[in-house]
Amino acid sequence: MNDIGEFTLLIALATAIYGCVAYIMAARGNRIDLYLSADKTPLIVWGCVMISSICLWRAFLTNDFSLQYVWAYSNIELDTFYKVASFWGGQKGSLLFWTLLLTTYTVVVHFQNRKKNLRVVPYAMAVLLTIIIFFLCLVNFSTNPFERIPLPPEDGRGLNPLLQNYWMVIHPPTLYLGYVGFTVPFAFAVAALISKNLDDGWIRLTRKWTLISWFFLCMGNLFGASWAYVELGWGGYWAWDPVENAAFMPLLIATAFLHSIMIQEKKDMMKVWNMSLVLLTFVMTIFGTFITRSGLIQSVHTFDEATLGYYFLAFLFVILFACTALIVSRLPLLKSKNQLDSFLSRESGFLFNNLLLLGIAFATFWGTIFPIISEAVRGIKITVGPPFYNQVNVPIGLALLALVGIGPVIAWRRATLSNLKKNFLKPLAAAFITAVALFPVIPLGSRVENYTYVAFILCAFVMTCILSEFYKGTASRMGLHEESMFGALATVTWRNKRRYGGYIVHIGVVLIFAGIAGSQAYGTHVEKHLKPGETFKIRGYDITYEKLVAVEATSVKTRVIAQLDVKRNGNHYWTARPEKEFYKGQNQPVSEVDVLSTWREDLYMILADFRDDESATIKVYVNPMVSWMWTGGWIIAFGTMISMWPDRLEQRRRLERFRREETLFPSPAQE
Amino acid sequence: MPLLKFIFSIFVAVWFFVGVSGTTYAGSLLQDLENALMCKCDDKCGKVLVNCTCSTSDKTRAKFSKMLDSGLTVDQIIKSQVDEYGETVLSAPTKFGFNLTAWVMPFIALVAGGVGVRKVIYSWVGKKEKTATQNDEPEEKTATSEKYSKRLQDELDGIEL
Numbered sequence: 001m002n003d004i005g006e007f008t009l010l011i012a013l014a015t016a017i018y019g020c021v022a023y024i025m026a027a028r029g030n031r032i033d034l035y036l037s038a039d040k041t042p043l044i045v046w047g048c049v050m051i052s053s054i055c056l057w058r059a060f061l062t063n064d065f066s067l068q069y070v071w072a073y074s075n076i077e078l079d080t081f082y083k084v085a086s087f088w089g090g091q092k093g094s095l096l097f098w099t100l101l102l103t104t105y106t107v108v109v110h111f112q113n114r115k116k117n118l119r120v121v122p123y124a125m126a127v128l129l130t131i132i133i134f135f136l137c138l139v140n141f142s143t144n145p146f147e148r149i150p151l152p153p154e155d156g157r158g159l160n161p162l163l164q165n166y167w168m169v170i171h172p173p174t175l176y177l178g179y180v181g182f183t184v185p186f187a188f189a190v191a192a193l194i195s196k197n198l199d200d201g202w203i204r205l206t207r208k209w210t211l212i213s214w215f216f217l218c219m220g221n222l223f224g225a226s227w228a229y230v231e232l233g234w235g236g237y238w239a240w241d242p243v244e245n246a247a248f249m250p251l252l253i254a255t256a257f258l259h260s261i262m263i264q265e266k267k268d269m270m271k272v273w274n275m276s277l278v279l280l281t282f283v284m285t286i287f288g289t290f291i292t293r294s295g296l297i298q299s300v301h302t303f304d305e306a307t308l309g310y311y312f313l314a315f316l317f318v319i320l321f322a323c324t325a326l327i328v329s330r331l332p333l334l335k336s337k338n339q340l341d342s343f344l345s346r347e348s349g350f351l352f353n354n355l356l357l358l359g360i361a362f363a364t365f366w367g368t369i370f371p372i373i374s375e376a377v378r379g380i381k382i383t384v385g386p387p388f389y390n391q392v393n394v395p396i397g398l399a400l401l402a403l404v405g406i407g408p409v410i411a412w413r414r415a416t417l418s419n420l421k422k423n424f425l426k427p428l429a430a431a432f433i434t435a436v437a438l439f440p441v442i443p444l445g446s447r448v449e450n451y452t453y454v455a456f457i458l459c460a461f462v463m464t465c466i467l468s469e470f471y472k473g474t475a476s477r478m479g480l481h482e483e484s485m486f487g488a489l490a491t492v493t494w495r496n497k498r499r500y501g502g503y504i505v506h507i508g509v510v511l512i513f514a515g516i517a518g519s520q521a522y523g524t525h526v527e528k529h530l531k532p533g534e535t536f537k538i539r540g541y542d543i544t545y546e547k548l549v550a551v552e553a554t555s556v557k558t559r560v561i562a563q564l565d566v567k568r569n570g571n572h573y574w575t576a577r578p579e580k581e582f583y584k585g586q587n588q589p590v591s592e593v594d595v596l597s598t599w600r601e602d603l604y605m606i607l608a609d610f611r612d613d614e615s616a617t618i619k620v621y622v623n624p625m626v627s628w629m630w631t632g633g634w635i636i637a638f639g640t641m642i643s644m645w646p647d648r649l650e651q652r653r654r655l656e657r658f659r660r661e662e663t664l665f666p667s668p669a670q671e
Numbered sequence: 672m673p674l675l676k677f678i679f680s681i682f683v684a685v686w687f688f689v690g691v692s693g694t695t696y697a698g699s700l701l702q703d704l705e706n707a708l709m710c711k712c713d714d715k716c717g718k719v720l721v722n723c724t725c726s727t728s729d730k731t732r733a734k735f736s737k738m739l740d741s742g743l744t745v746d747q748i749i750k751s752q753v754d755e756y757g758e759t760v761l762s763a764p765t766k767f768g769f770n771l772t773a774w775v776m777p778f779i780a781l782v783a784g785g786v787g788v789r790k791v792i793y794s795w796v797g798k799k800e801k802t803a804t805q806n807d808e809p810e811e812k813t814a815t816s817e818k819y820s821k822r823l824q825d826e827l828d829g830i831e832l
Contacts, residue, residue: 234722241717269795339802340795348792355784363777370764370773378769383709385719385762392777591724608729 002067005055006146012048012103013136015041020129027122027195035122042110042125045132046103053100056093056145060086066152069093069145075158077556085169086159091293091308092145094172099135101173101180106132109184109209117205123191131183134315142308158556161583161590167227171220175247178217179285182250184209186282189275193326198271198333203261208644210261210278214254215640221247222633233591233606235525235621237629240389245368246288249361253281256357259350259407264336266412267347271334272327273354279323284361286316291368342414349407356400363392390520394451398458401513404506405462408469427464434460443522452521459514466503466510473500493642501643508639511632518625525621532614539622541603542567543576548614556584559592562607562616566596578607578618602626703745704735708752709762719762 019041026035058064060083065071073089074082088097106128113121139145185206192202224244225237238244257277263270294309327334340347367384375381409423435457442456443449470489473496477488493500528536530545537543546563553559561579565572578594596603601624609617705721712727720728738748752760764770 232722233724234718236722239718239722339798340792343792343796351788351792352785355781355788359777359781359784362780366776367773374764374769374773380758382758382764382770383717383760383762384764384773385709386722387706387719387763388773391763392774396777396781588725606724608724 001055001058002064002146002148005052005059006144008048008051008055009136009140009144009146012045012052013133013140015044015048016129016133016136019045020126020133023122023126023129027126038122038125039110039114041129042103042106045129046107049096049100049103049136052146053087053096056096057084057087060084063156064152065154065156066148067145068147068149071149071153071156073156073159075156075556077554078156078159079164081166081169082159082164085163085172088172088176089159089163089168092139092143092147094176095135095143096139096145097173098176098180099132099139101176102128102132102135102183105180105184109187113205117201120188120191120195120197120202120205123194124187127187127190128183131187138308138311142311158583158585161581161586162231165227165231167223167231171223171227174216174223175220178213178215178220179247179250179288181209181213181216182254182282182285185213185278189278190323190326193275193330196330196333198330200261200264200268200271203264203274206278207258207261210254210258211640211644214251214258215637215644217247217251217254218636218640219633221251222630226630229626230593230595231590233593235523235604235606235619235623237626240367240386242368243288243292245364245389246284246291249364250281250284250288252357252361252364253277253284256354256361257281259357260354263347263350267337269336269339269347271336272331275327275334277354279319279327283316283319283323286312286319290316340413344410344415344420346407346410346412346415349403349410353400353403353407356396356403359396360393360400363396364389367392391447397513398451398454401455401458401462401510404509405458405465408503408506409465423465423468426468427461430464431457431461448521452517455513455517459510459517462510463507466506469503470500497642497645497647501639501641501645504639504642505636506639508632508635508637511628511635515625515627515629515632518628519623522625523621523623525619527608527617527619529609529615529617538620539601540568541573541620541622542570543618543620545616545618548610548616553581558582560607560610562610562618564605564618566603574603576603576605578605580607580610597627599627599631600624700739700745701732701736704739704748705732707745707749707762709760711756711760 019038022034022038022041025031026038056067056069059067059070060074061080063070063074063076069090069092070086073086073093078086086093088094106125109121109128110125113124188202188206188209192198221244224247228239229235229237254277257274260270260277261274264274290309290312293312342348367388370384371382405427406424409427411419411423435453438453438456442453444453470492473492474485474489477483477492478485481488481491483491493504524539526536526538528534530536532545532547535542535544544565544567546565549561549563551559551561559579559581561577564576564578566574566576574596576594576596579592580589581592582589591606591608594605601622604621604623606619606621607616608619702721706719708720710718710720710723710725710728710731712723712725718728720731735748738751739745743751749761758765764773766774
């Protein structure tokens with residue numbers, strides 16, 4: 001089976017090369033024979049990569065330690081659940097997994113556009129296949145997961161204990177679905193540039209792809225934060241690690257793109273800008289991969305064998321050079337009317353929103369690469385950690401939060417003073433009431449506390465802006481059609497999915513901002529060394545350490561559990577069981593925290609240490625409003641679903657448009 | 672619109688004031704140290720001390736507690752760490768010399784971008800006005816069209832496209 005897996009990867013590479021060349025020749029020479037031949041290659045490439053992946057999964061599930069990769073990331077005792085996830089646990093497998101997702105997306109694009117958009121699709125397929133070729137070259141010749149061990153050992157080394165968490169099955173695939181997904185808008189953008197079809201057709205073709213990729217990347221980031229929160233045991237969820245930054249930057253640029261394409265769709269403006277944003281988003285996904293796999297920047301997330309940096313760097317420069325050259329050569333075709341009625345308009349709001357999103361992306365990029373710059377210039381390696389990002393990004397983020405409220409409410413084309421008064425009076429009043437109400441009750445003084453105060457005021461402002469939009473739509477529908485409030489709200493949302501879906505996403509963003517602000521400013525923690533029966537207090541909780549229990553969970557894992565009784569107002573509130581897990585052959589034990597999460601705050605317990613006399617060191621964090629962040633994440637997911645939901649009216653419009661469009665190759669009936 | 676400019680200026684002033692005011696963190700001195708320094712464990716975990724859970728970080732925290740108890744200030748402890756490990760032990764670049772560029776560059780880029788966006792918007796608005804002037808209709812027509820334009824504009828202000 002391993003031979004089959006290895007062989008199919010080579011077939012996939014050869015087929016992808018043929019397909020890429022054939023698509024280009026078909027498009028350039030208008031050759032239908034070549035096009036029909038090339039059209040079979042995406043499916044063949046996907047089939048080969050899928051077979052290869054199944055072979056690797058089989059090796060994991062059957063404990064085939066003759067493969068070096070399986071030996072390094074699995075062992076006999078590993079749960080089946082994690083054996084499946086071990087596929088993407090290391091460098092080699094994760095690259096094969098990336099290739100599998102990319103080929104899957106390519107097949108979907110292929111079927112979606114089989115008989116339409118033929119002026120652009122052959123080039124888009126060629127671009128997708130070029131990127132597949134790059135990854136297949138890596139998988140075949142540099143990081144082959146089917147590399148053998150001459151004398152296979154009886155058992156493997158096992159998966160890193162930190163990765164043995166259910167998030168391991170969810171987080172990396174979600175993140176990869178986002179990363180890889182941005183290849184599709186990139187491919188269509190490049191195809192539009194090459195084929196000179198530079199109207200907003202490519203945007204309509206790829207908007208949903210961008211939205212899906214954005215959604216997965218957003219969820220991937222949140223899942224990663226959630227994983228860090230429950231697994232790493234330091235009470236936080238985001239550490240501004242270079243690899244976390246790498247996933248954050250494309251998300252910001254894609255968000256800017258999703259907003260600015262609205263201007264191109266409505267006003268046929270900003271073509272060069274949108275093209276640059278979509279290309280930059282893809283470049284940032286490759287940059288992120290470069291960071292994770294180069295070993296150039298120190299991070300807890302980088303892979304062990306970080307030797308692929310040069311390949312990704314070269315690929316990155318080729319893409320940057322080719323895309324810049326393409327855009328410059330097509331500048332005359334990308335010219336648009338670029339006219340605005342007024343400085344004070346929603347269009348301007350979008351431009352400033354783009355500026356702030358790119359500002360945060362740049363600050364994050366700058367902080368990520370600054371250690372390399374410092375070493376190159378001064379010869380001194382420095383660290384750029386959370387204090388830098390918090391100090392630089394938080395003020396920009398707050399300005400962005402203000403725009404989240406202003407943007408949807410300000411009028412398109414031209415906002416008048418009466419319009420502004422009408423739309424902003426209530427939100428400003430809500431902000432003022434929040435400011436006055438919070439002033440006496442929340443602590444102020446430190447920078448974090450001051451920022452949090454401003455964040456809460458802005459959250460109230462933005463939330464009122466969004467809710468008033470829902471109210472306006474619902475009220476007018478109720479007046480016109482005599483519907484019930486919920487019926488009118490549902491109809492308004494359903495009939496304007498894109499707009500109201502977007503508003504729902506914004507509500508999620510506000511909750512995330514509030515959650516981050518609250519947890520950063522008002523969290524507290526305490527560390528106590530206790531003997532059984534001893535009690536301590538933290539923020540109104542009385543915590544009694546009861547006992548220590550050792551359990552042998554499996555032959556490779558022993559769990560030591562501390563049992564604590566938590567009382568609130570003298571009544572039993574919760575029994576916490578934080579634990580430490582000891583894995584055979586691993587030096588460091590792994591902490592498994594226990595968290596009681598409420599809308600108000602999380603009570604987060606860690607068993608930091610214990611001794612033979614049953615005394616234990618317990619760390620307790622009280623993290624306010626963390627659950628707001630996770631709730632915000634689910635609301636974003638819900639809003640994105642609504643926004644993406646197929647719109648029959650839009651589909652009909654599109655269908656009519658495709659019918660009118662000329663195609664590169666006539667259909668057999670036309671012939 | 673002077674009122675809008677006034678509101679915007681207040682917003683910027685508050686934004687700036689909040690940024691430069693107060694101490695960075697509200698926690699204890701030990702927490703200040705944990706936020707300011709990286710963990711220097713053998714695994715080179717690359718984590719800020721406050722985020723690190725390894726055994727070295729626990730020992731370091733205990734050491735810092737003792738140093739604080741002995742009367743050393745946060746700055747003195749940080750300096751001793753920099754002397755021992757070099758600048759890499761700091762969790763953020765210092766705010767002088769070459770490292771200042773790390774802090775200043777994002778804001779320079781943002782301000783430059785802001786000026787650029789403002790210029791671009793004004794040039795686009797100017798273009799529109801120029802086109803409108805070139806397409807001027809005879810006077811009697813303009814009066815009627817102005818009436819309807821105003822009505823259309825008022826209605827457009829009230830609805831979403």
